[in-house]
Amino acid sequence: MIILFQLIPIFFCFHYKGILNRDLNHIKNELINGSLPEGRLSIKDVQNLFNDLENITNIVHSQQIGESYLNKTIYSYSLCSDFTKDKPMMLITSLHHSREVASLQMNIYLFLYILWEVQLQKNPYYINMITHNCIMIVPFVNIDGYAEIESELNNHNFQPKTRKNLNRTIACNQQDELAGIDLNRNYGYHFGYDNIGSSNDPCDETYRGSAAFSEKETQAIKYVVENYNIKMAMNLHCFGNLWVLPYSYDNEDLDKDGVPYLIYEDFKQNGQFQGHYKIGHAIELVQYTANGEAADWMLSKGVIAISPELGEQTYSNFFSNFFPDQEKTLKLFKTEFPPLIHFINYLPFQPLIKNLYQYNLEDVEKLNILLSTNQYLVDIECINNGVSNGSDYYFIVSDAVQLIEAYYIDIKYDQKYNRDNIEFSKLNKIDYKNNTFSTFQFLPRSQIIYFLIFQEIQIGSEVKFYFDINGENHENTFTLKDINQEQKQLKNEQYQKLYNLLYLGLLIILIITIGILLQITFKKQNTKIQQNITELIEQKPEQIELNVQI
Ligand SMILES: [Zn+2]
Numbered sequence: 110m111i112i113l114f115q116l117i118p119i120f121f122c123f124h125y126k127g128i129l130n131r132d133l134n135h136i137k138n139e140l141i142n143g144s145l146p147e148g149r150l151s152i153k154d155v156q157n158l159f160n161d162l163e164n165i166t167n168i169v170h171s172q173q174i175g176e177s178y179l180n181k182t183i184y185s186y187s188l189c190s191d192f193t194k195d196k197p198m199m200l201i202t203s204l205h206h207s208r209e210v211a212s213l214q215m216n217i218y219l220f221l222y223i224l225w226e227v228q229l230q231k232n233p234y235y236i237n238m239i240t241h242n243c244i245m246i247v248p249f250v251n252i253d254g255y256a257e258i259e260s261e262l263n264n265h266n267f268q269p270k271t272r273k274n275l276n277r278t279i280a281c282n283q284q285d286e287l288a289g290i291d292l293n294r295n296y297g298y299h300f301g302y303d304n305i306g307s308s309n310d311p312c313d314e315t316y317r318g319s320a321a322f323s324e325k326e327t328q329a330i331k332y333v334v335e336n337y338n339i340k341m342a343m344n345l346h347c348f349g350n351l352w353v354l355p356y357s358y359d360n361e362d363l364d365k366d367g368v369p370y371l372i373y374e375d376f377k378q379n380g381q382f383q384g385h386y387k388i389g390h391a392i393e394l395v396q397y398t399a400n401g402e403a404a405d406w407m408l409s410k411g412v413i414a415i416s417p418e419l420g421e422q423t424y425s426n427f428f429s430n431f432f433p434d435q436e437k438t439l440k441l442f443k444t445e446f447p448p449l450i451h452f453i454n455y456l457p458f459q460p461l462i463k464n465l466y467q468y469n470l471e472d473v474e475k476l477n478i479l480l481s482t483n484q485y486l487v488d489i490e491c492i493n494n495g496v497s498n499g500s501d502y503y504f505i506v507s508d509a510v511q512l513i514e515a516y517y518i519d520i521k522y523d524q525k526y527n528r529d530n531i532e533f534s535k536l537n538k539i540d541y542k543n544n545t546f547s548t549f550q551f552l553p554r555s556q557i558i559y560f561l562i563f564q565e566i567q568i569g570s571e572v573k574f575y576f577d578i579n580g581e582n583h584e585n586t587f588t589l590k591d592i593n594q595e596q597k598q599l600k601n602e603q604y605q606k607l608y609n610l611l612y613l614g615l616l617i618i619l620i621i622t623i624g625i626l627l628q629i630t631f632k633k634q635n636t637k638i639q640q641n642i643t644e645l646i647e648q649k650p651e652q653i654e655l656n657v658q659i
Pocket of ligand 1: 206209
C-alpha cells in the first residue's frame with residue numbers, strides 16, 4: 110500500500126497541500142491513508158482533512174448542521190466559491206448506516222475529485238459548477254455509530270455490525286440486534302407506513318423509532334434540506350450495485366412531466382453504470398420496501414434524491430462487503446464513480462441551443478407582425494438539461510446586429526416545437542440591454558423558444574448567440590439571410606416569367622399575322638394567274654392564227 114500522506118499533526122499543512130496536486134488518476138493506484146487499520150479514515154482524519162482544506166483553499170467551507178444522540182457535532186463540508194444558503198446545491202450523505210464504511214470513502218473522494226478538477230485541471234465545467242452551485246457533503250450522519258465502528262476496527266474485530274444510531278432505549282437479547290434507531294427509516298414521508306418497510310421492534314435492524322424525525326441525526330439532515338437550496342441529493346449506502354430511486358415505501362407514480370421524473374429517466378438511460386447493476390424502485394430491485402427512507406422524504410420536498418447501494422458483493426462474508434480493503438475500494442471507485450459523477454453533473458444550469466430559424470416574409474405575414482425593410486425575426490430553440498435555473502446567466506447576441514425586441518415562450522422539455530401554432534401576440538416580452546438579457550425564466554430541465562427581432566448593422570456578417578457561462582459558452586453562429594433581397598429575387602423571377610409569357614404571346618400573334626399575310630399574298634397571286642389564264646383563253650382565235658402565219 111502506497112502512503113499518499115500520513116495524518117501526523119505536525120505535517121498537516123504540507124501533506125494536505127500535496128493533495129491539491131493530485132488528481133483522480135493518482136488514486137487509481139493510491140488512496141489517502143487514514144489512521145485506522147487498513148488505512149481507513151477515522152472521524153478525526155476526515156475532520157482534520159477538511160479543516161486544512163478550508164484553510165488552504167477558499168472554496169471549501171464547513172458548517173455545523175446539528176448534533177448526534179451523544180452530542181457529537183455533525184458537520185457538512187461545502188465546495189463552492191462562496192457559500193450562501195440560496196445557491197442550488199447537491200447534498201451527498203454517507204453513513205446513515207455506520208457500518209457501511211465504503212460509502213464514506215466514496216463521499217470523500219467525490220468531493221476531492223471535483224476539488225481537483227477545479228484546482229488542478231482548471232476544468233471550466235466544474236469551475237462553473239462551484240461558482241453557481243455548491244456540493245455539500247455530510248460524511249458522518251450516524252457519527253456515534255461510526256465511533257463504535259472505529260473502536261471495533263481498532264480492536265481488529267473485522268465484523269463491525271453497528272448500523273443504527275446509539276439511542277439504545279432497551280436491552281435486547283444477545284442473538285438480536287442492539288437497540289437503536291435505523292436512521293434511514295426515521296424520515297417523515299409515510300413514516301411507519303407498514304411493518305414490512307420498517308420495524309416497530311427496537312431490537313430489529315430496521316427499527317424506525319417512536320416518531321418521524323425523533324432522532325437528532327435525521328433532524329440535522331432535515332435542517333439542511335429545509336434551510337439550504339438543496340436541489341438534488343445522494344444518500345450513499347453499500348452494497349449491491351443497486352441504484353434505488355424513490356419512492357421506496359410503496360409504488361407511487363411520479364408526475365411524468367415533473368423534473369424528478371425527467372432526470373430519473375435520463376439517468377436510467379445514460380447513467381454510465383458498470384458491472385452487474387440494477388436501477389429502479391426498491392420493490393423492483395430487492396423485492397422489499399423501505400418506509401421513512403431519506404430519499405423518499407427528500408423527493409416529497411422536491412429534492413431529486415437517490416439512494417445508491419454502492420459496489421457488488423465481492424466477499425463471501427456478508428459484513429466484509431461494508432468495508433472492503435484498499436484494493437477492492439479502488440475497484441469500487443472505478444465502477445461506481447462514473448454514475449455518481451453523472452448524477453452530480455445534472456446539478457448546474459446546462460443550456461443548449463438546439464436550433465435557429467429565420468422567418469421569411471411569408472412567415473412574418475402569418476404572425477401578424479410588421480417588420481420594416483431591414484428588420485429580421487429569428488427563433489432560437491433552447492433546452493436546459495440541468496436542475497438549476499438560468500437566473501445567474503445571460504444570453505448574448507453578438508453586435509453584428511442590433512436587438513429591437515426579444516420574446517420567449519416555454520414549452521414542455523420533450524415537446525417538439527411547432528412553428529405554425531405560434532401566437533406572436535401571446536409571447537412574453539424580455540427586457541434587454543446591449544444585446545444581452547437574463548435567462549431567469551429558464552427553469553430546471555425545460556425548453557424555451559426565444560424570438561428575437563434584429564436591426565441589421567453589418568450586412569452579410571455572422572451573428573453569434575451564446576449563454577454566458579464562465580469559460581464554457583455554448584456558442585452558436587448563424588448567418589442572417591437578407592430576406593428583402595430574397596423577396597426582390599422572387600419578384601424578379603415572377604416578372605421574368607410574365608415577360609416570357611408576353612414574348613411568347615407576341616411571337617404567336619406575329620406568326621399568325623405573317624401566316625395571314627402570306628395567305629393573302631398567295632391568294633392575290635393565284636387570282637392574277639387565274640386572270641392571265643382567263644385572258645389568254647378569252648383571246649380571239651383569228652388573232653392566234655394571224656400570229657402563227659407571221
Ligand atoms: Zn445502508
